Amino acid sequence: MIKKINTLWFHVALIVFSIVADQATKLWAIARFTNEEGFPNYQKIQIIGDYLRFNLVYNKGAAFSSRPQDIAPFLPPWLFFLLLTIIAGGALVWFYKSIDKRDWLSRLGLAMVFGGAIGNFIDRMRMQQVVDFIDCDLPDFIMTRFPTFNVADSFVTVGVAFLILSPFVLKEIHKQIKSEEKQKKEDRNR
Secondary structure, eight states: OHHHHTSHHHHHHHHHHHHHHHHHHHHHHHHHHBOTTSOBOOOOEEEETTTEEEEEEEEOSSGGGOOHHHHOTTSOHHHHHHHHHHHHHHHHHHHHHHSOTTOHHHHHHHHHHHHHHHHHHHHHHHHSSEEEEEEEOOTTOSSSSOOOBOHHHHHHHHHHHHHHHHHHHTHHHHHHHHHHHHHHHHHHHO
């Protein structure tokens, strides 16, 4: 099973799936939560009481609604996001190629991050904003409500969690990889 999960074809399929699932759910949210004129109707669908509900929110900024104008005021937002995505995408591809093939969890996580990033990038290029519709409340959390998010954000979050957890979950594999890298370094220095 892990051999299949750790193939490039599986990762490409996962990226495509994440993009399709993200865009399909966003199209549903727009169709469900806008009126005939295309404006949000401010309705909410409660899934689990007030803890999980669906409602449409447009995010014109970056992560957690941060504004690109505050980071690079000399660039139009669409160009800022295009450049950011190209740089981040290149870094993700380089990082993916540099990960040892035995570290299947990190490779899977990077594929999820890449797919989620592309999903939100499509929104930014198409509409100059990102469609968010999943609204959660985490009781006794630092903030009143967690920021509204979407399927792409979920893929990015789970992918990052996999990257963070990989050294702990695959402890022996990481030890072996470090040992081999150390040995190669010693051999080169001789």
